[in-house]
Amino acid sequence: MKTMPLLLTITSIVIVTWPITTFAELTSTTDLSNPVYSSLNHGPLATAEKAFQSAQYLTARPALNTTLLKDPFSYEFATTVDALSVVSGSATSATSNSNPEPVTTPLTQNSSGVVGMVDFIAEFNTDAANLWQNGLFFLYTTLTFGAAPSTSGLHKTSNIDAGGNTLRVIEAWYEHHFSVSQFSALIGWHDFNSEFYVTEYANLFTHAGFQMGQTLASYRRPSNYPVTTPGLRIKNALSNSSYLQFALYDGTTSTSAINKVIEFNVSPSDGVFLAAESTYFKGNPRKAGYTKLAAGAWYLLANSRNPTLPNAGAYVLAEASAGMNLGLFFKFSQTRLDDNQYDQFYTAGLNYRGIFLQRKNDLLGIGIMHTRQSNAYLTTQTGSRKPFFAAESALEITYVAQVMDWLKLQPTFQYIHNSRINPASVNTAVIGLRTQAIF
Numbered sequence: 001m002k003t004m005p006l007l008l009t010i011t012s013i014v015i016v017t018w019p020i021t022t023f024a025e026l027t028s029t030t031d032l033s034n035p036v037y038s039s040l041n042h043g044p045l046a047t048a049e050k051a052f053q054s055a056q057y058l059t060a061r062p063a064l065n066t067t068l069l070k071d072p073f074s075y076e077f078a079t080t081v082d083a084l085s086v087v088s089g090s091a092t093s094a095t096s097n098s099n100p101e102p103v104t105t106p107l108t109q110n111s112s113g114v115v116g117m118v119d120f121i122a123e124f125n126t127d128a129a130n131l132w133q134n135g136l137f138f139l140y141t142t143l144t145f146g147a148a149p150s151t152s153g154l155h156k157t158s159n160i161d162a163g164g165n166t167l168r169v170i171e172a173w174y175e176h177h178f179s180v181s182q183f184s185a186l187i188g189w190h191d192f193n194s195e196f197y198v199t200e201y202a203n204l205f206t207h208a209g210f211q212m213g214q215t216l217a218s219y220r221r222p223s224n225y226p227v228t229t230p231g232l233r234i235k236n237a238l239s240n241s242s243y244l245q246f247a248l249y250d251g252t253t254s255t256s257a258i259n260k261v262i263e264f265n266v267s268p269s270d271g272v273f274l275a276a277e278s279t280y281f282k283g284n285p286r287k288a289g290y291t292k293l294a295a296g297a298w299y300l301l302a303n304s305r306n307p308t309l310p311n312a313g314a315y316v317l318a319e320a321s322a323g324m325n326l327g328l329f330f331k332f333s334q335t336r337l338d339d340n341q342y343d344q345f346y347t348a349g350l351n352y353r354g355i356f357l358q359r360k361n362d363l364l365g366i367g368i369m370h371t372r373q374s375n376a377y378l379t380t381q382t383g384s385r386k387p388f389f390a391a392e393s394a395l396e397i398t399y400v401a402q403v404m405d406w407l408k409l410q411p412t413f414q415y416i417h418n419s420r421i422n423p424a425s426v427n428t429a430v431i432g433l434r435t436q437a438i439f
Helices: 003-023 044-049 055-059 255-259 375-380
Strands: 073-088 090-092 104-106 111-125 135-147 166-178 183-189 230-239 242-250 272-282 291-300 311-322 326-335 342-353 363-373 391-404 407-417 428-438
Touching: 342 375, 363 375
Parallel strands: none
Antiparallel strands: 073 111, 073 428, 090 104, 111 135, 135 166, 166 183, 183 230, 230 242, 242 272, 272 291, 291 311, 311 326, 326 342, 342 363, 363 391, 391 407, 407 428
16 A cells, blocks of 8 residues: 555656756767657557657657758658457447446457558658748647457557547647757647657557556546647756656546547646656667666646546656567556556566568567556445456567568457456457558
């Protein structure tokens, strides 16, 4: 029961002291040759597609490198389609606004589904357009269609499943870099998980839980795909290998916004979601010697059960390459114990590149995750509402085959243990195939 205060204390110390210890590394010779194509780390497709690219160079850049963005306007089209089938266990009916509670039924035959998205990502660079220095406009829109088969698990089987056929603006922001102070500010609709609580190796997986577990995604989730809210993110590059970032978002991602092109419903009654993260990194995820360590905390000024109470949590993460081909990752998060159903979330796994000699660019991924219900919540459940299981675990094994420069095929296997932490449910196995094309 004392783990959460201890974790919050450690996280606070790291966030406060890390800038002091790394500030001395700042010199006038700060490396400005880092890649700057910021869209690489935005959206479920973008992060999964480029899991081995050096996103930390992208997010920690001290200033825009205009030599790499010679054209004022750049854009990219991409499409992703997941075909999934529940081959054993139980399936649930799809939820809707009129029927928010899924209905679990034993699986008597394969429950299958197809879900997809078509992305349009665009950037406008003010430097290259000869307007003003160090400015970047970014737009990320997606057209989603279909529905993945639901299981009785806590997370969706596909991280691109947005809940229906809709057109959405996921991100629309302006970022400005102040080169003198190594400081940047971003304002607009922004995905929290594109820069906070993210590990590149975990983004290889298709199961939604590997991006952001229930400790953050349940109840009033932060601004995150598929519904984002306006916010402000500020970042200070402390050195070539460390940065400190803060963010403030509207506190509610309303379920009514799921069918809107963009969420404009901002109100003081929504509360405010605050986040801070301190990060150290070095190297490139595709090469030996890569390391990323981060500690963060978040605070919600309105609580999902009682708007008069705050909510809070903290997290730590680590990832590193072990040689040229192997990447390892670990993430842990915890919420306040007194008013959250899920108090702890763990995920860990590996990526291996070139397991077959003739397929040197292919990737193998093996990941596990574990979500635990809080003791405070379990004690409130009695009778038929009392869950039999205190935790749910999941395993995913996936393989990404680089078929052509613009095409990837990704078969996947998921196994969910103690599905939905409910004795009425059973362990569930899911197989699928993701197809990704970029134009």
